[in-house]
Amino acid sequence: MSVVARFEIRYSQFLDPRSKVVAPLPEFTRKTEDLAKLYRWMVLMRAYDAKAIALQRTGQINTFASLLGHEAINAGIASAMAKDDVFLMTYRENGVQLMRGVTLKELFLYWGGDERGSDYAGPRGDFPICITIAAHAAHAVGAAYAMKLRREPRAAVCALGDGATSKGDFYEAINAAGAWKLPVVFALTNNQWAISVPRAKQSAAQTLAQKAIAAGIECLQVDGNDVIAVRHAMDEALERARSGGGPTLIEMLTYRLSDHTTADDATRYRNPDEVAEAWKRDPIVRLRTYLLAAGAWNKAAEDALLKDCNEQVQAAAQAYLDTPPPTAKQMFDHLYAQLPAVLHKQRAAALGDD
Amino acid sequence: MAQITLVEAVNLALKREMERDPAVVVLGEDVGVDGGVFRATLGLIERFGPERVIDTPLAEALITGMAIGMAVEGLKPVAEIQFSGFGYTTIDQVVNHAGRMRHRTQGRLSCPLVLRMPCGAGIHAPEHHSESPEAMFAHVPGIRVVYPSSPRRAYGLLLAAIRDPDPVVFLEPTRLYRLFKEEVADDGEALPLDACHTAREGSDVTVAAWGAMVHESLAAADALAEQGVSAEVLDVETLKPLDLDTLLASVAKTGRCVIVTEAARTCSFASEIAAGLAEEGLLSLLAPVQRVTGYDVVVPLPRLERHYMPDKGRIVAAVKKTLAFG
Numbered sequence: 001m002s003v004v005a006r007f008e009i010r011y012s013q014f015l016d017p018r019s020k021v022v023a024p025l026p027e028f029t030r031k032t033e034d035l036a037k038l039y040r041w042m043v044l045m046r047a048y049d050a051k052a053i054a055l056q057r058t059g060q061i062n063t064f065a066s067l068l069g070h071e072a073i074n075a076g077i078a079s080a081m082a083k084d085d086v087f088l089m090t091y092r093e094n095g096v097q098l099m100r101g102v103t104l105k106e107l108f109l110y111w112g113g114d115e116r117g118s119d120y121a122g123p124r125g126d127f128p129i130c131i132t133i134a135a136h137a138a139h140a141v142g143a144a145y146a147m148k149l150r151r152e153p154r155a156a157v158c159a160l161g162d163g164a165t166s167k168g169d170f171y172e173a174i175n176a177a178g179a180w181k182l183p184v185v186f187a188l189t190n191n192q193w194a195i196s197v198p199r200a201k202q203s204a205a206q207t208l209a210q211k212a213i214a215a216g217i218e219c220l221q222v223d224g225n226d227v228i229a230v231r232h233a234m235d236e237a238l239e240r241a242r243s244g245g246g247p248t249l250i251e252m253l254t255y256r257l258s259d260h261t262t263a264d265d266a267t268r269y270r271n272p273d274e275v276a277e278a279w280k281r282d283p284i285v286r287l288r289t290y291l292l293a294a295g296a297w298n299k300a301a302e303d304a305l306l307k308d309c310n311e312q313v314q315a316a317a318q319a320y321l322d323t324p325p326p327t328a329k330q331m332f333d334h335l336y337a338q339l340p341a342v343l344h345k346q347r348a349a350a351l352g353d354d
Numbered sequence: 355m356a357q358i359t360l361v362e363a364v365n366l367a368l369k370r371e372m373e374r375d376p377a378v379v380v381l382g383e384d385v386g387v388d389g390g391v392f393r394a395t396l397g398l399i400e401r402f403g404p405e406r407v408i409d410t411p412l413a414e415a416l417i418t419g420m421a422i423g424m425a426v427e428g429l430k431p432v433a434e435i436q437f438s439g440f441g442y443t444t445i446d447q448v449v450n451h452a453g454r455m456r457h458r459t460q461g462r463l464s465c466p467l468v469l470r471m472p473c474g475a476g477i478h479a480p481e482h483h484s485e486s487p488e489a490m491f492a493h494v495p496g497i498r499v500v501y502p503s504s505p506r507r508a509y510g511l512l513l514a515a516i517r518d519p520d521p522v523v524f525l526e527p528t529r530l531y532r533l534f535k536e537e538v539a540d541d542g543e544a545l546p547l548d549a550c551h552t553a554r555e556g557s558d559v560t561v562a563a564w565g566a567m568v569h570e571s572l573a574a575a576d577a578l579a580e581q582g583v584s585a586e587v588l589d590v591e592t593l594k595p596l597d598l599d600t601l602l603a604s605v606a607k608t609g610r611c612v613i614v615t616e617a618a619r620t621c622s623f624a625s626e627i628a629a630g631l632a633e634e635g636l637l638s639l640l641a642p643v644q645r646v647t648g649y650d651v652v653v654p655l656p657r658l659e660r661h662y663m664p665d666k667g668r669i670v671a672a673v674k675k676t677l678a679f680g
Contacts, residue, residue, distance in 0.1 A: 086427070119460040127426065128458050132450045138419020139451070145420065146427035149379070149405055156423075172416035179411055334461040335496050337519040340548050340595035 076230025163194025382434030453496030510545030
């Protein structure tokens with residue numbers, strides 16, 4: 001027997017959990033004020049997250065999926081994307097959305113059970129949150145195909161979780177993306193848990209990145225708590241996509257510090273020691289420590305930032321709470337471009353006008 | 355004007371619309387080089403190239419999901435599911451995404467796609483190749499379900515479906531693909547969606563049908579005419595949204611209604627129409643509404659197919675039952 005192919009999975013990390021630089025830093029890190037901007041976003045994400053959970057616990061929004069611990073992934077993805085790229089997401093990427101111009105109020109509306117929260121005033125072309133796991137991977141393939149057909153230097157970025165890699169939809173999408181060399185990046189958050197099922201039970205594969213090898217597309221694994229590693233991998237993948245080099249799958253390793261959603265109780269299936277250990281790799285602490293050491297951050301800036309973030313989320317939450325609820329008419333609005341005649345009667349009945 | 359078959363009419367409409375609108379793309383299994391297993395996409399790849407006539411990997415959920423992504427990004431995809439029996443894996447995408455994209459984003463995004471599915475029994479095909487899944491799709495909010503019955507109707511309705519700003523499931527009766535020819539003017543004129551088409555006027559009984567069953571119902575109407583019974587045949591070519599008003603008006607005239615579908619009986623679309631007539635047309639009815647349907651059995655393999663399919667005889671018998679009532 002002879003060997004017909006050999007593969008390897010690269011792993012990328014620039015800052016280790018103690019914020020020590022372990023690899024030559026990429027160019028974009030030169031301007032520490034840009035890194036500080038990313039830090040500001042990550043802190044805003046955490047403030048938003050805490051507020052959303054508080055609103056849920058007090059019955060003011062519905063079930064919420066926290067992004068606690070995923071701030072570096074969110075910031076790394078969003079900061080690498082261009083405005084006219086298209087983002088396709090699951091429910092743990094509210095941070096990317098914020099950075100792409102979705103407002104805090106829109107996010108609260110969404111989680112408050114109001115469709116108007118998905119009518120983003122900012123990124124008009126971004127897809128809405130996809131709750132059915134991995135179904136949007138196929139949408140990303142279609143969107144990327146359209147971009148390539150029209151010779152546009154744009155890319156689709158599809159965020160997925162570790163559980164999604166077990167689905168046929170995921171394989172169908174990465175396979176097709178590879179076959180057509182499409183401008184798409186699959187940004188895969190491996191947070192070790194798909195609700196109660198741990199990574200080890202999800203797949204016997206040594207890495208999730210390697211699933212891309214079967215599809216013939218580029219892949220790598222990065223430290224998802226290191227925003228520099230995420231951003232750098234996204235930069236390279238987007239450059240590849242825009243220059244005709246085809247798709248990339250980036251497996252970003254992190255840990256879901258929260259319950260799956262506010263409707264979940266992770267203590268039923270997770271060892272608290274494991275969670276405590278994961279907190280030592282907190283992406284926000286890691287970047288702050290680096291910035292402090294680089295002289296690009298200080299306590300006064302931190303205090304001012306926390307105050308500002310809290311004010312922002314407070315004001316947005318109030319704006320959400322002050323928004324009059326939709327009327328029953330909204331169920332029928334935008335169901336079709338024009339409401340078919342047969343539905344006029346049903347709408348009248350719903351409005352009590354019949 | 356040329357005499358063409360239904361499958362040629364589908365091909366003609368695709369060509370016409372791809373010529374007119376550069377946003378239209380065709381995708382599916384074997385639709386390119388092979389021209390489709392039924393040849394519905396024959397010659398398209400030569401004319402419009404492989405970027406717009408796309409041979410996809412063998413993955414129906416991907417094809418449908420991709421079409422959604424393309425449609426949201428501004429293309430007008432016409433996706434072919436090779437046989438409707440392979441279309442069940444697409445239902446997740448149709449229900450959860452195609453039918454919701456516009457509403458979910460409050461009109462910010464839309465999903466103008468066509469999902470073409472050859473379907474129905476009567477061509478001696480293998481298992482999974484003979485179902486008629488219109489009721490499953492008609493149950494889904496936010497989409498249209500269209501089921502043409504002749505070359506001329508298929509041409510005009512497919513143009514309308516492609517131009518429609520919302521998702522359309524377009525079911526094509528394989529039995530009629532090459533059963534007969536009709537003169538079809540390639541004039542680019544779309545037919546109206548959301549409407550029943552009066553295939554034959556009559557005064558004694560309304561026979562409502564769609565797809566291949568329109569053909570069978572017209573044959574039944576011929577046989578009934580010889581016996582002095584005047585049957586009106588309504589082609590319910592858009593099942594969703596349903597044009598119940600035309601059905602009610604016809605039944606107000608005839609007082610009797612027989613509904614024909616080759617799908618299994620329980621929760622069939624015939625049941626939906628019967629319920630609508632019961633709710634809104636009861637006082638027009640001189641006899642109970644009759645359903646002529648497939649049985650609640652698995653669509654049989656070719657040897658028993660003729661026992662399963664509603665035919666002229668069963669339709670005539672049902673009509674006579676309504677005439678004999680009271």
